Amino acid sequence: MPRVRRLHAGDWQLLKNVRLEMLTDTPMAYVESLEAARRQTDTQWQERAAAMSGDASVTLVADGGGDGSRLCGLMRVVVKHPQDPERPLQAMLISVYVAPEHRGLGLADELLREACHAAAEELSAASLELGVHEDNSRAQAFYSRHGFETTGASRPYPQDTSKRELVMERRLP
Amino acid sequence: MENLFSHPESEPESSQGGGNDLEPLIVSVVVPSNVSHAFQGFTDHPHLWWPLEEESVYGAGSHVEFEENLILETAEDGRTSVWGTIDDWQPPLSFHASWYPAGTPLWSTEIRVVFSAVQGGTEVRLIHDGWEGAEDPAASRASYAEGWPRVLQRYARFMGGAVA
Numbered sequence: 001m002p003r004v005r006r007l008h009a010g011d012w013q014l015l016k017n018v019r020l021e022m023l024t025d026t027p028m029a030y031v032e033s034l035e036a037a038r039r040q041t042d043t044q045w046q047e048r049a050a051a052m053s054g055d056a057s058v059t060l061v062a063d064g065g066g067d068g069s070r071l072c073g074l075m076r077v078v079v080k081h082p083q084d085p086e087r088p089l090q091a092m093l094i095s096v097y098v099a100p101e102h103r104g105l106g107l108a109d110e111l112l113r114e115a116c117h118a119a120a121e122e123l124s125a126a127s128l129e130l131g132v133h134e135d136n137s138r139a140q141a142f143y144s145r146h147g148f149e150t151t152g153a154s155r156p157y158p159q160d161t162s163k164r165e166l167v168m169e170r171r172l173p
Numbered sequence: 174m175e176n177l178f179s180h181p182e183s184e185p186e187s188s189q190g191g192g193n194d195l196e197p198l199i200v201s202v203v204v205p206s207n208v209s210h211a212f213q214g215f216t217d218h219p220h221l222w223w224p225l226e227e228e229s230v231y232g233a234g235s236h237v238e239f240e241e242n243l244i245l246e247t248a249e250d251g252r253t254s255v256w257g258t259i260d261d262w263q264p265p266l267s268f269h270a271s272w273y274p275a276g277t278p279l280w281s282t283e284i285r286v287v288f289s290a291v292q293g294g295t296e297v298r299l300i301h302d303g304w305e306g307a308e309d310p311a312a313s314r315a316s317y318a319e320g321w322p323r324v325l326q327r328y329a330r331f332m333g334g335a336v337a
Binding site for chain 2: 029030031032033036039040044047048050051052053054055056057058078079080092094095131155156158159161165
């Protein structure tokens with residue numbers, strides 16, 4: 001099983017590679033296009049990796065390729081800010097990716113467990129929210145297994161507004 | 174900086190001024206690029222031109238990007254702030270997003286940014302609507318009436334445009 005760890009600022013080249021891989025694999029999931037990502041300079045990737053790896057961030061990656069020469073998984077937890085101090089803090093799960101050869105082998109489970117744990121422990125979030133394409137029943141089943149439920153809310157899928165993105169949410173311990 | 178686009182003290186007349194004038198706020202600039210490049214400049218590299226030192230939650234040194242369907246700011250220490258959620262993405266012509274104003278997590282506004290060819294380049298027009306849900310709608314609208322021109326002028330400068 002690939003090791004799950006935090007992204008470091010020095011991982012910018014790995015981040016760039018996995019990002020281009022994600023955008024190639026599921027271009028519909030991102031408003032950023034593959035071409036746009038390719039146009040980013042090394043300096044921009046360094047800034048991006050630095051922003052995603054600050055102490056208060058939760059960016060999880062999984063080392064792949066045996067020698068850690070690539071990333072085979074990614075998940076990121078962010079918070080909506082500001083939030084109503086009267087309500088429990090809500091975090092959002094984004095940038096979910098598991099390389100095809102690692103799917104169905106438990107890596108996604110491990111990443112998600114760690115994401116939930118970090119959201120609760122480090123960000124003090126009371127719930128974690130995510131968006132999933134209405135036709136992606138496999139992802140919905142995966143999230144359901146981890147305690148996520150559809151909230152009834154949905155929004156148009158930005159790249160194809162005839163489709164909806166369903167909001168799923170899970171309370172955190 | 175604590176609040177995105179919150180400049181209440183610098184716009185003292187806003188709270189009472191107009192009162193019920195909650196029409197969509199429309200701000201535009203013309204940049205000397207074709208539509209495709211104008212859209213790319215806006216959405217590929219917002220962190221290169223957005224005036225984060227003035228118009229952000231975490232201030233200078235933070236990073237803003239279009240990530241998945243979010244417009245997301247990340248502070249130097251990694252804290253994050255979701256500014257908006259994109260729900261219509263029509264490159265290179267327009268995008269539409271729910272936009273969460275500072276300090277008001279219980280309501281969202283709507284922005285649409287439209288890129289259209291005009292003589293001399295591309296007009297980038299931002300339409301910001303949905304003020305009614307705010308605690309003080311006129312003040313919210315007024316703070317954005319002040320903030321958006323600054324943001325778009327910075328973008329126009331980045332794109333090589335002359336700024337009036």
